[in-house]
Every structure is written in structure tokens, then in C-alpha cells.
Amino acid sequence: MEHIVIIGNGIAGVTAARHIRKKSDKKITIISGESKYFFSRTALMYVYMGHLKFEHTQPYENWFWKKNNIELKEGFVTKIETDKNQLLFKDNSSLFYDKLIIATGSKPNKFGWKGQDLKGVMGLYHKQDLENLEKFAPNKGVCKRAVIVGGGLIGIELAEMLRSRKIPVTFLVRETSFWNSVLPTQESEMINRHILEHQIDLRLNSNLKEIISDENGQVKSVIIEETNEEILCNVVGLTAGVSPNIDFLKNTNIACNKGVLVNLYLETNIPNIYAIGDCAEQTHPIVNRRPIEAVWYTGRMMGETVAQTICDKKTEYKPGNWFNSAKFLDIEYQTYGWVFSEQTKSENEGCFQWQHPSENKCISISYDKNSHEFLGINTFGIRMRHDIFDQWLSEKKSVEHILEFLADANFDPEFYKSHEAEIVTKFNQEMSTNIQVKKKSWKRIFSKV
Structure with missing residues (x-):
């Protein structure tokens, strides 16, 4: 029986598994080092804000996977041996595949800031980020102030989360106006005003210089590049965008640029290996679309598309209008x-x-x-x-x-x-x-x- 292995249990990987199962009885294994069960990543903020429990972010009951004969494996892939159709894991175990789908998603960007790996520094992408927020910013008593670095959708979500627990927030945005590389001026300026109205300390034209440690290796403060001002804080949120999570592919012959390079059929340069979701990069971008799109619905569409191809109906990825x-x-x-x-x-x-x-x-x-x-x-x-x-x-x-x-x-x-x-x-x-x-x-x- 043909064995389909999917690395990553986000929306792209899980959608691919579900649609392959609908169309075939192939053996399917989903691998994840983040969580055993699929959850809605976009709902993490509502868990922290008290609107949901974590189990509410899981669209499927835990019995769903066994009932649909989809095997779940927890572990970190360290190497893909493409000549042997074999995956090697951090615990020295291995797994063979007939066809492989890489759906490892994104990771928060880090730009070599001094102190960027201190305790209390985190992104807002993984389940572990939510756990770190609960540890280092459970309330105003533990976290006197948080500093968010990077102005975009993830940054403003994190600001809203922290303010829901009355934690003061300083928001460092390097642009002259919030998200003005994407939004027209009137919209960007309206969001500037709205952020300030929510008692968020918005600092435009401001870059992070370094993160200062206390005696325990935890965040103590940050230094702003332009002014050398020191801001005391207990948490730093790095939200300056995301990049494909493909470090484990560096020593393979799978062609990569910023992401895993794929054609319109989501095929890599290696036969029977595909890439979908945030980690996939189109070799020929579609119309005005970016080569890499870290968006929930495009991951879902890629999962549906690659499932068709794997089930012997080769299908081109057509995301339609943005x-x-x-x-x-x-x-x-x-x-x-x-x-x-x-x-x-x-x-x-x-x-x-x-x-x-x-x-x-x-x-x-x-x-x-x-x-x-x-x-x-x-x-x-x-x-x-x-x-x-x-x-x-x-x-x-x-x-x-x-x-x-x-x-x-x-x-x-x-x-x-x-x-x-x-x-x-x-x-x-x-x-x-x-x-x-x-x-x-x-x-x-x-x-x-």
C-alpha cells in the first residue's frame, strides 16, 4: 500500500490528509513536533484572552484520526534522505515514505538582535508561544510591560491580547506609519489613531537595537536603535513577519530559496516530494501574488490541490482572486x-x-x-x-x-x-x-x- 507522509499538521497538511483519505485508501501519516492534534492557529489569541479553551481550537475530536485511519506521529524531522525515501528524526528513529508532502509552515523572523533568545522573548505562531505567554505574561503583576517589535497583523493581535490582561504595551514599528507598505495612507493613519486610543504606546520610526538580560537570563529591557532609550519590560514579542520553517532541509538536494521551490502543481525538484502552505515558494509567482503566501486559506487550497495530484488527478494550483x-x-x-x-x-x-x-x-x-x-x-x-x-x-x-x-x-x-x-x-x-x-x-x- 502506498504510504503518504506529511510533515506538519497545520491547515495545509491536515487538509491534504483529509482529501487524500476521501479519495483513496492510501496509508497516511502526519508528523508534528508542535502538538499531536491539529488546532486552529488563528484562534490562539482567543485562548489567551479567555474567550476559548485550547480544546475549542481543535476542529476534530481526538477519535477522528483513528476512525479515518490517519496515523499521527509526534517528532522532529532532522533530515530527508531523498535517495532512500526515508525521514530521520531527532530521536534517531526513521520512517519510509512513497510520497512526501512538506507542510512545515512558518517561524517568526529573527534578525540577529542581541538577546533575541532570552527567556521572555517569543513570537505568536506556535502553541509553545501561547504557553510562554502564560508563563511570562499571565497578568500585570508578573509582567509590568511588554514590548512588541514589528508592525503587522501578528503584532497588533499580540498587543490586543496583552492589553486584555491590562499589561502595558510599547509597540515598535520601523515604518513612518502602521503597515503603510500595504495600506493606503488614510487607512494606515486611521489605524495609528486607533492603536493610540487603546492606550498602546505606539513608536513609529523605531527599531530594536538589543534586548537586555537580567541576572537570570530573562528579559529586563530593550534599547531603541534611534534614541538609545531603554524601556524596562518583562516580555518581548518578535512579530517582524515570518519566514518558511525549512532549516532541516539545508543539507538535502531539495531545491529551496526562501521557501521550498515548487511549480504550479506544488511539485518540488525531487519526484514524489511536494510542498504546500507557508513553506512553499512558487518558482513562477501567479499574477500579482507573492511567491510565498503565509495565509490560512491558501494553505487550505494547496492541501486540496495536492491531494488531487497524489490521487492520480494531476491538478494545477489556482488560488483565484486575492x-x-x-x-x-x-x-x-x-x-x-x-x-x-x-x-x-x-x-x-x-x-x-x-x-x-x-x-x-x-x-x-x-x-x-x-x-x-x-x-x-x-x-x-x-x-x-x-x-x-x-x-x-x-x-x-x-x-x-x-x-x-x-x-x-x-x-x-x-x-x-x-x-x-x-x-x-x-x-x-x-x-x-x-x-x-x-x-x-x-x-x-x-x-x-
């Missing part, structure tokens, strides 16, 4: 298609923006200045329907069409206030005065609200 969602403290964020920051957008990209005068709500809609084709939308504080925007992007609808039917995409409950009328009014005003838009190609939009 989308994502997150929360910035109390503000919900959605993005569909491509809305680039001022730093990265092209000359042909126009951007219409609307912001509520008093509430934390705004949208940015990008479009091609010449053809008026709709390119993407960011929404903050207003929920939109994924299926409708996915359809509009695929059909290459015009920006005028998007504004005309924007109310159809609104997903907020009926008792929420609707803002389509004022959004359309502003769009009409801007378009009628924009000398870059030919009047003959522009039509006035009438609100459907």
Missing part, C-alpha cells in the same frame, strides 16, 4: 483584489477613497485610470460579501459598476447604518472634477440605497 480579512483591535478589515499603498501602486492605478467623518470606517477602491476596470477594494468597519467581489473581479467590471451596485455587496446586518449614498456622492464629485478621466467615458452613478 482576498484576506483581519481585525485591527475593534476594526474589521477586508480586502478583495489589489489595492496598493502609495509606495507600490503603478502610475495607471487610480484610487477612490471615502472615510466616515467620525467613525472608524473607510473604503479604498482601486481601478485602472484608462479602462476604468475595477482592481480591488479595502474596507474597514464595513463588511462586504466575498462572493460578489470575487465575481466582479473575474468579470472585470468597471469601477462605475462597483459603485452603482455597492449596496448589493454589503454584508452588514440590516440594523447597521448604510453608507452607500454618501460614498456614491463623493465618487460622483471626484469623477466630475478629475481631469484625468474623460467625461465621455464616465457616467454619473445613482445610489441604489
